[in-house]
Amino acid sequence: MLNRISIIAIITIAIFSLNSCSSWLGKVNIFPVEQDVTLGKQVSQSFEQGNASMIMDSSKNTVVYRYIYGIRDSILKTNLLIHKNDFAWRIRIIQNDTIQNAFCTPGGYIYVYTGLMKYLEGEDQLAGVMGHEMAHAEKRHSTDAMTREFGANLLLELIFGQNKAQLLQIATGLAQLEFGRDAETEADNCSVDWLYQTAYNPIGAAGFFEKIQKEKNKINIPEFLSTHPDPGHRVENMKKRWSDKGSKQGQTFTDRYKRMLNYLPK
Numbered sequence: 001m002l003n004r005i006s007i008i009a010i011i012t013i014a015i016f017s018l019n020s021c022s023s024w025l026g027k028v029n030i031f032p033v034e035q036d037v038t039l040g041k042q043v044s045q046s047f048e049q050g051n052a053s054m055i056m057d058s059s060k061n062t063v064v065y066r067y068i069y070g071i072r073d074s075i076l077k078t079n080l081l082i083h084k085n086d087f088a089w090r091i092r093i094i095q096n097d098t099i100q101n102a103f104c105t106p107g108g109y110i111y112v113y114t115g116l117m118k119y120l121e122g123e124d125q126l127a128g129v130m131g132h133e134m135a136h137a138e139k140r141h142s143t144d145a146m147t148r149e150f151g152a153n154l155l156l157e158l159i160f161g162q163n164k165a166q167l168l169q170i171a172t173g174l175a176q177l178e179f180g181r182d183a184e185t186e187a188d189n190c191s192v193d194w195l196y197q198t199a200y201n202p203i204g205a206a207g208f209f210e211k212i213q214k215e216k217n218k219i220n221i222p223e224f225l226s227t228h229p230d231p232g233h234r235v236e237n238m239k240k241r242w243s244d245k246g247s248k249q250g251q252t253f254t255d256r257y258k259r260m261l262n263y264l265p266k
């Protein structure tokens with residue numbers, strides 16, 4: 001169990017450590033990392049109870065799950081994620097063709113809608129979006145946002161005090177918590193940095209944004225766009241980051257992506 005002195009140490013480290021995808025300092029996250037895992041588990045359980053009939057069974061849909069876990073593994077194998085081994089990084093595919101979205105809880109429970117998979121045009125785009133979502137967990141944006149929203153003192157009382165029920169209540173509201181603009185930029189940057197170390201086209205996520213901009217009236221606006229008014233700016237930012245790193249070309253794996261789609265329910 002962490003005592004208050006370790007918490008102060010954690011805060012100090014959070015303030016003074018510069019993380020790889022980030023371009024600014026000064027994050028203060030009051031939560032111990034284990035709390036991200038616990039909260040994530042609770043949020044994922046409550047989400048899955050509420051959407052049980054839509055979660056695709058991983059023991060029956062082995063082809064698509066093997067495929068999507070392969071993408072996750074390519075990202076984790078870069079060794080750029082400090083929570084590679086202590087977060088779950090578990091994936092569930094949600095069978096709903098009308099939603100073009102993906103999200104990731106604290107502690108790395110990843111959810112991808114079939115609507116997004118069918119909308120995207122290549123494996124690089126799915127990898128880019130997954131990288132973006134995984135970055136929200138890796139960079140602990142939810143517990144950052146909770147610290148900002150509820151204040152350190154209240155949260156310390158909840159983590160170390162008797163009132164666990166209230167913490168659970170906050171955790172279940174987590175899915176509705178919006179990330180700020182800075183968090184979105186950081187997640188975009190991580191997506192480019194991580195994919196840059198794989199075989200993928202490093203700006204796969206930008207390809208998704210461009211497609212959405214072209215067809216914006218046709219789909220539900222997903223999480224990636226909801227907190228940022230200007231996706232064009234995000235595409236520019238990702239392309240600049242990619243060219244600053246040396247403009248390495250990567251693969252889109254379009255053919256095998258299309259083959260995988262045949263294994264999704266029609």
Ligand SMILES: [Zn+2]
Pocket residue numbers: 132133136179184187223224
């Ligand atoms: Zn995001």
